[in-house]
Amino acid sequence: MRPLFLSIKGFGPYLDVKISEQDFKKLNDSRLFLISGEIGAGKTTLFDAIVYALYGTTTIEKRDPKALVSHLVQHQANLLPEIEFKFFLDGKEYRIIRRLPFKEKGKKLSLWIEGKFFSDKEKEVNSKIQSLIGLNAEQFKKVFLIPQGEYRKILLAEKKEREELFKIIFDTFLFAELEEFFKLSLKELQNQIKSNLDRENQIKKLANINELKELEDQIKETKKNLSTLEAEVKNLTKERETLSQEISTKQTLLSDLKTFREVLQGLENLFALENEIKQKENRLELLNTVKDYLPFYEDFKKFKQEIWKVRFKIKDLSAKKIKLSAVLNTLSQNLSQVLSQIPEIEDLKLKVKELKQLEEKLKEKTALEISVDQLSKEVQSKDEEIFSIREEIKKLKQLLEENSEKLNLLLKIQSWLNEEKQIRQLLEKFTKLNHFLSKKPELENKVANLSTEIEKLEKQKQEFEVKNLALTVAKALEEGKPCPVCGSTSHPSPITDKNFTEELNNLEKILTEKKRDFEHYKTQFQTLEIRIDTLQTELSPYQEEELKEKLAQIEAQKSAYPELVSQYQKNPMIIKILEGKIKEQKNILSKKETEEKDLSLALENQRKKLLLSKGRLEELTNSLKALLTEEISLEALKRKIVTEEKKITEFETQKTDLEKQINSLTNQKTAIEQDLKNQKEFLQHLLTNYKAKVFKLLPLKRQKIINRWDEFEELKPEIGKIQTLEAEIKDFYQKKERLTAEKEKLTQKLESLGLKNLEEIEAQLEVISQNLEALTQKKERLELTFKRLNQEIGIAYQKLEQLEGYLKEYQELGKERERLEKRFGFLSKLCDLISGKNPKGISFHSFVVSMFARTIFQRANEYLKEFSFGRYTFVEDMFLQKNVSIEVFDVYTGTKREVKTLSGGESFIATLALALGTSDVITYLFKTKPFESLFIDEGFGSLDEKTLEKVITILLGLSEKSGRIIGVISHLEYMKEVFPLVLEVVKDRSLGSKIRLIQK
Known part of the structure; x- marks a missing residue:
């Protein structure tokens, strides 16, 4: 994987920053670079952002990504927290955007491959990233970002603590759970x-x-x-x-x-009960006969009542007809008298119409007079309002001009101050360079003197060693036996018995101290030379005297505006405040100019309307003068119209009432006559039916079933009991029949008893x-x-x-x-074997961890050999021992020793070798492609300048050999001086951290 572009919005200490494709190209070209910045500036957050973009998680375990939403974004209306990351992998370019949940907005995710949209579904994108990289988030962190401190802990930790660290790195908790x-x-x-x-x-x-x-x-x-x-x-x-x-x-x-x-x-x-039943049968027969003739009786009774009603109604209608004829005659005479007034009323209507036309013109004239007066006042008011707005516009323009002039001066002052700061920094570096140059001869002399002293001491040491060896040989000489040096059997003048061991030990102590001083001053001298070279390279485009002259010019320019300079120095935000104020004033000015334009247009329309109203008023005045022979008020005219209209209304009402009465009474008379005719015809129909019903009922009297018609009324209530009587009679005969049958059956059955x-x-x-x-x-x-x-x-x-x-x-x-x-x-037996009760005394989990560790240390040895120029290798057969301590084999001494005994620089290269070995093994185990980028987090604080320089050389060689781009993360300020390319994270609590690329 090779990063190509990174955009971070509202994430951690960042508000809105980008590492562009051009910046990443420079980092790629450089191969080795430093990511620098204060503690808390956001160096590791860059990797949090990359990990979040790819996996939706962070580099710190159990940290919720929501916790990384920047506090700076809370008041940014148009900015949502999101990460955009472009990278190159396996010949293709990928672009992923992942937005964090924020306020009411949910998560958002989308992936493009080679510029084409792939998906915005979280499950699909996460699955694609997993299959592309071949690692989950935890594994990716261990391969992409190497935490140098954790690997150092592994090397220096005790066995139990080291095993726990291995478990975390290799994620072998499953095997512990198995045990x-x-x-x-x-x-x-x-x-x-x-x-x-x-x-x-x-x-x-x-x-x-x-x-x-x-x-x-x-x-x-x-x-x-x-x-x-x-x-x-x-x-x-x-x-x-x-x-x-x-x-x-x-x-x-x-x-x-x-x-x-x-x-x-x-x-x-x-x-x-037999006699009682016979009586009920006779009564039932009578009731059935009456029931059959009852409908004829009911009709007979109904027709009789109807005939009496109709005869009474005919008599009533005849009386009403006579009365209505008399009233109609009187009303017709009255209507004739009223109709004789029609010509007079028509003249009156014509007169009222003329008076109403005159009234409308008077009303229009009055309304126009009021309108003209109101329009005149409105025109005057708008004139005054426009004048007021024009005065405001004039003042705003003047104020805007003053603020713009002040802003231009402040921008100049900002430029002068920034330039002054840069010049002062350069002059400080000139001062530092002069100091270093003055210090250089002294250090050079110290190194030369120490070199001469060490050379003399080495010669003395060699003399003492020869004498000491001769003394040892002299002690072993025996007369008659040959000397192992010269072969002589005679030893006339052997060396005295003086012991040179003590002098040799003292000399070695002095020599060691001198060598240590020599290395110290030599390192200081080399560091000084690097710093001098760095400063000379950086200052080569400048002349100290020219910078001082430029500084004097800036001081002179500043002195012309002391107040503004003081304001800016006290509050650098004054430019932004003033820019905001100018923007606000421009908006107000624009609104006022629009308002003045709208009011002017409205005033022009009002004036046109006023002229039209005045013209119509003059026209009406002339028209009324021609119509009126005498002066009359509008109220008097209204009263006259009401009086005349009242006369017309009274006539119309009287005429209408009479016509309505005559019409109504005529309709009533016609209706009565028709009703009278209908009732007489209906009476004839009733009489015919009445006779027919009487004829139907006569057989009952003839057969003497009934003697009078009233008997129907007496028997009618008992007709409802017919069903009860029928049921009683039927029940009697059924019981009799059943009991008789049962008697016969039981008589036969009990015949043997003779009962x-x-x-x-x-x-x-x-x-x-x-x-x-x-x-x-x-x-x-x-x-x-x-x-x-x-x-x-x-x-x-x-x-x-x-x-x-x-x-x-x-x-x-x-x-x-x-x-x-x-x-x-x-x-x-299996449990004993797994838990460590075996010949090796090692648990299954420890065995698995040991196998992982052995594989990693085998790979790490390839790096350690190269980094130590063949001197050191990790001892690989130590991991199945009970009390393991990590050891290295030292080729110089031909012995093994613990890693703890290595110097700071040696310990660092051992740690780096282990970290790189781990990264390679994880990449191999999970069958993923090697990453083109590798980042090493901290761990450089223990190195002196010479070792650091050596480590950087090693890392650069590793980068060129492996084709990897290596980034080193550190907050140490002096590290910036020894790296050719620095990606600096600049901390800013109010505006968010910024990123800048420094190339030397």
Whole structure:
């Protein structure tokens, strides 16, 4: 992956910043660069932004991305927190935009591939990113951004702490959970076996036995008792069936006798009711006949009443007709008198019309006079308002001109101050350069002197070593034996017994101290030379005297505007405030000019309207002068019109009322005449029907069924009882028929008993009841015995079922325990092996971590060999030991030693090798393509300048060899001086951090 573009809005300490494609190109071309800035400026937030854009999460575990929404964005109406990131991967360009949830706005996400829209669905985009990169967010962080401090902890930590760090890096918690799973499973098996044994003991206690054979004997004894009880029940069942059959026969006979008795009694009761039923049959016949003729009677009665009503109505209508004719004659005479006034009224209407036209003109004239007066006042008011606005516009223009002039001066002052600041910084660097140049000869002399001293001391040391060696040889010389140096067997003048070891040790201490001083001053001298070269390169375009002259000119320019300079220095925001004020004044001026233009246009329209109104007023005045012979007011004219209209209305009302009355009465008379004719025709129709109904009813009188018409009214209430009478009669004959049939049937059935009357039946009933009671009592005693035996059988079955259940459960528990104990043995061995009770004494989790670590250290060795120029390699066979400490093999000494013994610089390159090895292994394990970019976070604070320079050279070589772009993150200020390209994050609490690229 190679980053191409990054835009951050409202995220962390950033309000709105971009790293453009041109900036990323410079970083790519440089290969090695520094990301610098104060603590909290937002260096690591750049990677938070990239990780959030790709995965929707942050580089810090459990940190909610919402917490990264900048407080600066709260008052920015048009700015929403979002990250836009473009990168190049596997030959294609990808662009992703991910917006954070903010206020009422939800999350938003979209992905483009090669400039074409791919998706805005979170699931699809996340899946695509995962498949592209091949790593999840946690793995990506470990490969893309190397936390140098964490890897240093691994090297220097104790075994237990190191294992925990390895677990975090390799994410091997699953294997730890596996070990815990086996322990819990083993514990659960132990509990199951214990529970099994407890249940076996519980069953023995419940069955009241000591051994399984006792339980089997109890089951046999219970089965034997059960067989005996079931045989007794079988015998009792047969006896009960015989007894039940006999009781049933007796009960049937008793029932038949009771029924026979009831039938005979019923028939006697029915014979007593026969006369009453005959009377009801005669009454029913009369009521049915009356019911058939009742409709004719009802019609007869109705027609009779209608005839009387119609005759009365004909008489009433004839009287009304005579009265109406007299009233109509009088009204017609009155209408003739009123119609004679029509010519006079028509003249009056014409006069009123003329008066109304005159009234309208007078009204229009009055309204126009008011309108003209009002328009004149409005024109005068608008004139005054326009004058006022024009004065305001004039003042605003003057104020705007003053503020614009002030703004131009402030911008000049800002430019002068910025230039002054830059010049002063450059002059400070000239001062620093002069100081360094003055210091250089002194350091150079110290280095040269120390070099000469060390050379002398080395010669002295060599002399002492030779003497010490000679002393050792002299001590071993024996007369007659050859000297190992010269071969002589004679030793006339051997070296004295003086010991040079102490002098040699003292000399070595002095030499070590001198070498340390030499290295110290040499490093200082080299650092000084680098700083001098850096400053000379930076200051080469400038001349110190020219800068001083320029500074004097700026001071002179500033002195011309002391007040404004002071204002700007106290409040640099004054320019923005003034710009805002000018913008506001321009808006007000624009509004006022628009308002003045609108008012002028409105005034012109009002003037035109006023001229038209005056012209119409003059025209009306002339017209009224021609019409009026004398002066008359509008009120007087209105009163005259009302008087004349009143006369016309009175005439119209009188005429209309008379016409309405005549018309209404004529219609009433016509209606009465028509109604009178209809009523007479209806009377003839009623009389015809009345005679027909009387003819229908005459047979009843002739047959003497009724003697008078009123009898219909008397019998009418009883007609509703016809159904009741019919039902009573029908019920009587049905009962008689049923009881007669039952009597015949029972007589045949009980023929063997020879029963002839109720007394004999009652006697027989008494005998059978006594027999039945005796049999019932016998059966009840039998049922009690039967019930007792069944209860005993039930108890025996229950006991047998319980004992067999105990036996079955006991046998199953035995089989289950055997299975559990077998599994427990296997799982116990497996658990011991996984938890570390094995020949190596290492748990499975530690073994997995060790394998990961061994793989990483094998890869890290390739880097460590290169970084240390072949001197150091990690010892790879140490990870399966119980008490492991990370060691390196030192080629110079041919021995192993702990990493803790390495110097600061050596420790750093070991840490860096481990970090790069981890990154490579994770990339390989997850089958992802190597990243083109790599970032190293902090960890440079422990390096001296010489080691730092060496590390940078190593990193640059690594970058060129691997083709990677390497970014180093650090807050240390002096680091900026040794990197050729710096991406600086500048902290600003009020406006948000900014980013600038510094290329040397």
